[in-house]
Each structure stands twice: as structure tokens, then as C-alpha cells.
Amino acid sequence: MLIITICLVQLGKRQSFAGKRWLQTFATLTLIIAAVGFLIGLLAASLPPRFIKFYFDVVNSSLGLAASLAFFMFVLNAKRTGSESTSAHVQLTEPGSLMPSPWLMVPAVLAGLLCIENNTSGTLLQSIAISLTNPGSGGGAARQFARELEVSGTHANLAGGLYLLTAALCIAVAVDFSLRFLRKRKANIATLENN
Amino acid sequence: MATTLAYVSAAIYVLSLAIILTTKAFVHKSLLTGFLVCNLVPFVVFLVLSATVTESSLDAAVFRSTVALISDAVRVFGWFLLLQFVLRLKRSDVTAASSAGQ
Numbered sequence: 546m547l548i549i550t551i552c553l554v555q556l557g558k559r560q561s562f563a564g565k566r567w568l569q570t571f572a573t574l575t576l577i578i579a580a581v582g583f584l585i586g587l588l589a590a591s592l593p594p595r596f597i598k599f600y601f602d603v604v605n606s607s608l609g610l611a612a613s614l615a616f617f618m619f620v621l622n623a624k625r626t627g628s629e630s631t632s633a634h635v636q637l638t639e640p641g642s643l644m645p646s647p648w649l650m651v652p653a654v655l656a657g658l659l660c661i662e663n664n665t666s667g668t669l670l671q672s673i674a675i676s677l678t679n680p681g682s683g684g685g686a687a688r689q690f691a692r693e694l695e696v697s698g699t700h701a702n703l704a705g706g707l708y709l710l711t712a713a714l715c716i717a718v719a720v721d722f723s724l725r726f727l728r729k730r731k732a733n734i735a736t737l738e739n740n
Numbered sequence: 741m742a743t744t745l746a747y748v749s750a751a752i753y754v755l756s757l758a759i760i761l762t763t764k765a766f767v768h769k770s771l772l773t774g775f776l777v778c779n780l781v782p783f784v785v786f787l788v789l790s791a792t793v794t795e796s797s798l799d800a801a802v803f804r805s806t807v808a809l810i811s812d813a814v815r816v817f818g819w820f821l822l823l824q825f826v827l828r829l830k831r832s833d834v835t836a837a838s839s840a841g842q
Contacts, residue, residue: 548819555826562829572822606745613749613756620756620772624763 546583549576564622567615574612578605750783771825778818782811 553572556565582605585597757776760766785807 548816548823552819552823552826555823559826559829606749610745610749610752613752617752617756620759623766624759 546576546579549579562623563625564619567619567622571612571615571619574608574615578608578612581605746783746786750780753780753783768825768828771821771828774821775818775825778814778821781814781818785811 549572553569553576556569556572559565581600585592585600589597753776757773757780760769760772760776763769766772789807
């Protein structure tokens with residue numbers, strides 16, 4: 546709690562930079578989680594068990610999720626500001642790098658959420674995993690992965706979700722990189738023709 | 741519900757880590773990467789523990805509390821890295837301002 550507080554104070558003193566507000570939100574939410582958790586730990590004997598269970602099941606987890614989203618927004622903001630090359634704020638990234646746009650991350654996140662939320666036996670994950678990895682003959686890795694998914698339950702869903710998330714992210718990066726590369730090449734050819 | 745939300749949070753941290761690592765020129769990339777890794781360690785430890793240690797003996801309880809203590813220490817170290825990140829940003833700003841003044 547002490548380190549988070551020092552972080553917050555230092556962030557407050559700091560001049561504006563890309564994603565500062567999101568980083569402050571992240572630190573504040575984490576401080577709230579730590580402080581309330583500490584208080585509940587101290588008062589555990591006098592608090593009703595149902596309240597403690599509700600707090601840790603719902604409120605604490607939701608705050609944790611909100612904090613992770615705030616950090617994600619900070620990263621996206623820092624990256625976008627770098628790409629747009631604004632001079633009003635301090636940049637956290639150098640402008641114009643060949644990296645994926647934030648919107649390409651949306652399908653990756655959705656795929657991950659869908660699979661984590663899916664509490665079925667893993668049949669859907671199995672079919673998606675096979676089609677993603679090897680639509681033709683079905684490689685050994687995909688088959689092994691599908692066998693692992695048949696274990697079912699939360700761990701299978703987590704494995705499937707993270708697997709799809711990574712796969713979607715890789716595809717997004719590859720597509721975006723190719724598009725940017727082609728665009729840059731086209732621009733170079735146009736410049737050469739003009740000269 | 742808590743477990744699902746924890747999974748989603750971990751996935752978001754992994755995504756943030758992926759963005760930071762794939763962005764070439766991120767300032768103090770190693771510090772932010774370290775912070776995220778330290779944030780993810782307790783989650784991974786929780787997963788491994790829940791999958792492996794199922795017995796309710798005294799040894800298992802001691803083992804659990806020891807691992808919990810270590811993962812807490814890792815998380816604190818992660819925050820120390822984030823503090824370093826903030827402080828270095830401030831320091832680099834001061835350097836940039838003074839060189840601009842000269």
C-alpha cells in the first residue's frame with residue numbers, strides 16, 4: 546500500500562503524459578483493493594461471513610477487472626499517442642512503428658472472453674482450435690490440444706481461451722503488419738514515380 | 741464468478757504485455773514488462789496450486805501459505821518496478837527540460 550501511495554503521489558507531481566489518467570486510475574483501484582482487503586482482514590471476526598464472501602466474490606474481483614482494464618487502456622493510449630505523434634504530451638512510444646492498431650485487439654479479446662465464459666465440455670473450443678491450427682490434415686499439436694480440452698472444466702476453458710487469444714493476437718499482428726508494409730511500399734513507389 | 745473475473749483480468753494483463761513487447765520503442769519497456777510478469781505470477785501460482793495440491797493436510801496448508809507469501813512478495817516487487825518506471829519518467833523529463841533550456 547505504501548509503494549502504491551508513493552506511486553500515486555509521484556504520478557500526481559508528474560506533468561501530463563500519454564495515458565497518465567489511466568495509470569492513475571489503475572493505481573487508485575489497486576490501492577482501494579489493497580486497503581479494503583486489509584481492513585476486512587482486520588475486522589474479519591466482527592463481520593458477517595456472507596458479507597466477506599460477497600465482497601471477495603463480487604466486489605474485489607470486479608475492482609480487479611476494472612484495474613486490469615485501466616492498465617490496458619494506459620498501454621493502448623501510450624501506444625496510440627506514439628503512433629499519432631502528438632507533441633502536446635510526453636510520448637511513451639516513438640511515432641510510426643509497424644505495429645498493430647488497437648481495434649485489431651478487439652476480436653482477440655472477444656474470442657478469449659467467449660471461450661473463458663463457455664462452460665460446456667470443450668467441444669466448441671476443440672473444433673475452433675483444430676480449424677485454427679490446421680484446417681487441412683489436422684496436425685499433431687492440434688490433436689494433442691483437442692485431447693487436452695476433453696478434460697473439460699474451468700482449466701480446459703482457460704487453456705482454450707488463452708490459446709485462442711494468442712492465436713487471434715498473432716493473426717492480428719500478422720495481418721496488420723502486412724497491410725502496413727504494403728501501404729508503405731505503395732507510398733515509396735508513388736514517391737519514386739513522382740521523382 | 742470470482743474465478744472467471746480473475747481469468748479475464750489475467751487475459752487482459754497478458755494482452756497488455758503482448759502490446760508492450762510488440763511495440764518497438766516503448767519507454768522503459770523492461771520495467772513495465774517486469775511489473776506485468778510480477779502481477780501474473782500470483783495468478784499462475786494459484787492455478788498450479790489448485791491443480792496440484794488437493795489434500796487438506798497440515799503440510800499442504802503450510803506449503804500453501806508459504807507460496808502465498810512468496811507470491812505476495814513478488815507482487816510487491818512488481819509495484820516497486822512500476823514506481824521505478826514513474827520515477828524514471830520524471831527524471832528523463834527533468835533531463836529533457838534542462839537540455840532544452842541550455
